[in-house]
Amino acid sequence: GFPRFKSKKRNKNSYSTLCINGNITLSNGYLRLPKIGQIRLKQHRFVPSEYRLKSVTVSQTPSGKYYASILFEYEDQVQEKEMQKFLGLDFSMHELYRDSNGKEPAYPGYYRNAEKKLAREQRKLSRMQKGSNNRNKQRLKVAKLHEKVSNQRKDFLHKQSRQITNAYDCVCIEDLDMKAMSRTLNFGKSVSDNGWGMFTTFLKYKLEEQGKKLVKVGRFFASSQTCSVCGYKNAKTKNLALREWDCPQCGTHHDRDVNAAINIRNEGMRLVIA
Known part of the structure; x- marks a missing residue:
């Protein structure tokens, strides 16, 4: 057995x-x-x-x-590919990421969708007597709900990472400390629901299997503050509530996340070519 x-x-x-x-x-x-x-x-x-x-x-x-x-x-020889197609990804709390082409994956937020049902079932579990058969049945019900959310998230992240890997030779991202971000900004549930760390892990091994690269840009690189057209640094963008801004120097209108993704891509290209 x-x-x-x-x-x-x-x-x-x-x-x-x-x-x-x-x-x-x-x-x-x-x-x-x-x-x-x-x-x-x-x-x-x-x-x-x-x-x-x-x-x-x-x-x-x-x-x-x-x-x-x-x-x-097993033995496997992976031939490195020539880096021609680059993509920059900027972490987004709601859409998982925004890429340098202005696209987003429209992340469904599986945990947020199941949160009410989970809370209801967990309240039932907390009221039951420890060691009873009914408590064990309810524990399994709660565990299956958590497992479903986890499987949905993994399925989505696998599919997204596979699409990106097949389309690009090098993907550039920021080296973020997600645990510190969730604590300081009080975004723990949103950060955990996105599964950014899991997504980057999937992306890394899929790219390496095909001889491609995942490049991490330093976390202190000013991707959101720098104009991707002329290089002007706008200190006002330190305010996270500011989602769009106009460059005072060249007049270009920027979407905060798309501009950051373009800067991350350009910096990743510089690191690879150098």
């Missing part, structure tokens, strides 16, 4: 085991693990015969689902 985890304190249980002398095998829809035996599984992708199995991590989610993450070793 399934492994039984001993810890009652952690809400996500997992254990890892190394492949030694062929004690772990994957064949015909079954995974054989040491001390457990054969387990039937749903395999998500085909594994080439030349891949060498190294280890397996079995985990259980709070909703009660089991997953086996299998690590393989």
Whole structure:
């Protein structure tokens, strides 16, 4: 059967085991693990015969689902591509990002949409007696709601990062401290709902798989204050409420986020070419 985890304190249980002398095998829809035996599984992708199995991590989610993450070793030579198409991304609290072409992904805000339902189910859970069967059933219901929001977010971020990776050779972003930003600006829920850190992680490994690059511009680079046309620095843009402004020097009208994304792209190009 399934492994039984001993810890009652952690809400996500997992254990890892190394492949030694062929004690772990994957064949015909079954995974054989040491001390457990054969387990039937749903395999998500085909594994080439030349891949060498190294280890397996079995985990259980709070909703009660089991997953086996299998690590393989293989040789792969990635050829670096010539950097021709550049894109700049500026973090946005509501749309996830604005790019240097003025486009935005229209992020749905999955946590915000499910917030009322989550609050209602969590209130029910808090009123139930600890250790009772009804509390355990309600705990699973809350865990499934959180898991659904998490899966929706991951699906959206994977699709967005794949579209960008296929279209551009180099993506430039700011090196932001998201944890500090959520604390200082009191935007914790919005920052967590966007999943910017997860998005940049997805973007990085997808680009590297194709020989492309993710360039991070320093967090103190004045992307929002600088005019992308003439280079004039406008100190008034330190006020986050100012979303649009006109350059006093060249007269160009700027959207704050698009202008920042263009500056990030230009600075990333400078770093790559240098």
